[in-house]
Amino acid sequence: xxxxxxxxxxxxxxxxxxxxxxxxxxxxxxxxxxxxxxxxxxxxxxxxxxxxxxxxxxxxxxxxxxxxxxxxxxxxxxxxxxxxxxxxxxxxxxxxxxxxxxxxxxxxxxxxxxxxxxxxxxxxxxxxxxxxxxxxxxxxxxxxxxxxxxxxxxxxxxxxxxxxxxxxxxxxxxxxxxxxxxxxxxxxxxxxxxxxxxxxxxxxxxxxxxxxxxxxxxxxxxxxxxxxxxxxxxxxxxxxxxxxxxxxxxxxxxxxxxxxxxxxxxxxxxxxxxxxxxxxxxxxxxxxxxxxxxxxxxxxxxxxxxxxxxxxxxxxxxxxxxxxxxxxxxxxxxxxxxxxxxxxxxxxxxxxxxxxxxxxxxxxxxxxxxxxxxxxxxxxxxxxxxxxxxxxxxxxxxxxxxxxxxxxxxxxxxxxxxxxxxxxxxxxxxxxxxxxxxxxxxxxxxxxxxx
Numbered sequence: 148x149x150x151x152x153x154x155x156x157x158x159x160x161x162x163x164x165x166x167x168x169x170x171x172x173x174x175x176x177x178x179x180x181x182x183x184x185x186x187x188x189x190x191x192x193x194x195x196x197x198x199x200x201x202x203x204x205x206x207x208x209x210x211x212x213x214x215x216x217x218x219x220x221x222x223x224x225x226x227x228x229x230x231x232x233x234x235x236x237x238x239x240x241x242x243x244x245x246x247x248x249x250x251x252x253x254x255x256x257x258x259x260x261x262x263x264x265x266x267x268x269x270x271x272x273x274x275x276x277x278x279x280x281x282x283x284x285x286x287x288x289x290x291x292x293x294x295x296x297x298x299x300x301x302x303x304x305x306x307x308x309x310x311x312x313x314x315x316x317x318x319x320x321x322x323x324x325x326x327x328x329x330x331x332x333x334x335x336x337x338x339x340x341x342x343x344x345x346x347x348x349x350x351x352x353x354x355x356x357x358x359x360x361x362x363x364x365x366x367x368x369x370x371x372x373x374x375x376x377x378x379x380x381x382x383x384x385x386x387x388x389x390x391x392x393x394x395x396x397x398x399x400x401x402x403x404x405x406x407x408x409x410x411x412x413x414x415x416x417x418x419x420x421x422x423x424x425x426x427x428x429x430x431x432x433x434x435x436x437x438x439x440x441x442x443x444x445x446x447x448x449x450x451x452x453x454x455x456x457x458x459x460x461x462x463x464x465x466x467x468x469x470x471x472x473x474x475x476x477x478x479x480x481x482x483x484x485x486x487x488x489x490x491x492x493x494x495x496x497x498x499x500x501x502x503x504x505x506x507x508x509x510x511x512x513x514x515x516x517x518x519x520x521x522x523x524x525x526x527x528x529x530x531x532x533x534x535x536x537x538x539x540x541x542x543x544x545x546x547x548x549x550x551x552x553x554x555x556x557x558x559x560x561x562x563x564x565x566x567x568x569x570x571x572x573x574x575x576x577x578x579x580x581x582x583x584x585x586x587x588x589x590x591x592x593x594x595x596x597x598x
Contacts, residue, residue, distance in 0.1 A: 156413045160335065161461040163221055163412060171332050175459055176467025178339035180475070182449045182500065183225045183468070184485050185493040190226035190442050194234040196243070197440060198486065199369040199476045201226050204441030206472030208432025212446075213462055213469075215428040219420045220408060221454060221462045223469070224432040227445035229397050229549060233389045234442060243372045243440060245383040249390025250437030256394040257430025265423035272402075272417045278515035280558040281406045282508045283528045287535030287554055288403050288448055289505030296501055300494030310352060311491040318345035318495030326456060338453050338496060345492035354489045360480065367479035372440025390443075397445050399552040401429055404446040407504060410511050411451065412460050452500030455507060522569040531558040 156162045167175060187205050188198035208224035216222075230250070237245045300315030301307055321344050325337035333340065349355055374380040405416050405425055416425060432444035450468075454460050475481050517524055531554045533539075538550030548556070568576070 154414070156460070158413065158458065159460045160458045161464070163219065163414075163460050163462055165461050166463045167459075167461060171335065172464065172467055174332065174336045174339060175457075175461075175464045176471055178336050178457075179223060179450050179453055179465060179468035180471045181342050181485070181488075182338055182453050182496070183223055183447050183472075185488055186228075186447065186449060187225040187472075188486060190228060190231060194231055194246075194442065195238045196234075196246075196442060197370045199367070199479070199482055200371060200440045201436075201442055202472050202482070203369055203476035204432075204436040204439055204444065206469040206476070207435055208444040209465060209469035209472070211431040211435060212428030213466060215431055216416075216420045216424045218462045219414075220405075220416055220425060220428075221412070221460050221465050222404065222408065222425075222428075222446045223450035223465055224429070224444040225447040225449075226442045227397055227433075229393050229400070229445070230390055230443045233393070237386055237389070241383060241386055242378075244374070244378045244381065245386035246390070247372060247374065247437045247440065248383050249386045250433055250441075250443045252387045252391035252437075253394040253397075253443050254430045254432075254434025254437060256391055257398070257426050257433065260398065261423040261426040261430060264426065265421070269417050269422040272422060275559045275563065276402070276406065277562060278511055279517055279524050279527050280531070280555075280562050281410075282512035282515075282517065283531040284403050284535070284551075284555055284558060285407050285410070285508030285511055286505045287508075287532060287551055288400075288407065289452075289501045289503070289508065290532075290536045291538060291551055292448065292497065292501040293536075296494050296497035298494070299490040299497065302490075311489075311494075314345060314349055314352065314354070314489065314491040315495035315498070317348060318342070318492050319498050321345065322456075322496055322499050335457055335459060338456065338500070342488075342492060342496055345495060346488065349489035349492055354491075355487045360484050360487060363480045363483040365480045366477060367482075369476050370440065373438065377440070396548055396552040397429075397443075398426065399555040400549070401426065401446060403551065403555060404448065404451060406511075407448075407451050407507055410507055410514075411455060448504055449497070449500050452503045455503040456499065522572060523565050523567060526565065527558055527561045530561060531555075 153164060161167055166172070183205070184202075187201055190196075191198045191201040205223075205225045209222070212222055212224055213220070230253075233249065234246050237249070301312050303311055318341050322337050322341035325333060325340045329337075346355070350357065371377060402422070405422070409416055429445060436442060436444050450465070475485065519525055519528065534557055535550050535554030539553065540550050541548040541553050
């Protein structure tokens, strides 16, 4: 349980330092593990890495992040999509020894930036990220993933599939139903129950390869890629320079996730435990991943969505999910079972998970009473949302700023350079003030004439 002197958010069913009983803990942790599984294993599958190692690294990376942030932030680390393009290219030329160096480089960059922030402080964060910037960015984090969720729900390969869409909708409505209609423990694990039900329905429709699950061995050692043991280490500057700079892009995404968690848990993680620790946690996760053969790590929106729905913010639940991820990396049959997760199930549950992140952004603006009638606020929010949701990325050679990262930078710049009120608004206010003054003078003159 939490320290008596520590802040406790009574809005949460389980706050950050609350420990659940054992069996609910198992269910809640499995729910988080299932939620992040699809995205975490799809990255290594796309670039030719081992999914089981990615799963192992995500578990260890999460534990490292929680430890470095002093068990104050309920964040889950999973495979980052931002590095797919350079990793794919390098895997087909220089192989993982080169990729690993780039990912280690990412971790080192995070650590260096964390050290600089530790030295100069993070008070500047409040100035560059006020609610009018934070709210739209949080909305973008959820809504920019909407296309991915819809594709998983509707498309079988390159063709629309009605059966897929029906399963996705059934999964979605089951998650909503479990969340709204049940109380007690069942009401706390709606995402897990919906995924399991969707999986069973998919198996009935023949969308799960049961034979592959049946013949898979129970246990199998992941194919670790460890420098000096699995391969001869040779410095590859080209690989380092092609992957490492993308760290500056994922840092902006990281800050966006911290903003969401701030609002979700009613805290300010930029100040406690500090942006230096949150960045160091992310960096340590990627550093470890690069040393064992996994892709770079980053915090996951899917798990933030689960916390939003369930109001379970306990770091112990996230630690349990990390433990299951490490275990499942070695229990091959369970690994194969989860890797057979049908896309429509992932798509259906993502409708809800990504949507709850977007609504958290709306809540930021509502709670801070942002006046969208002001042109300044309208300009910032409109620009950030369309650039981010539309993924209008900035490409400079091989270096790509994602839509989310670019929208974040645009929002920060606009907030810093735009005046509090537009010229027309100032003119209108001046005219109203003059009219009011003339009206008061007129009333005074009229009153004196009557006397």
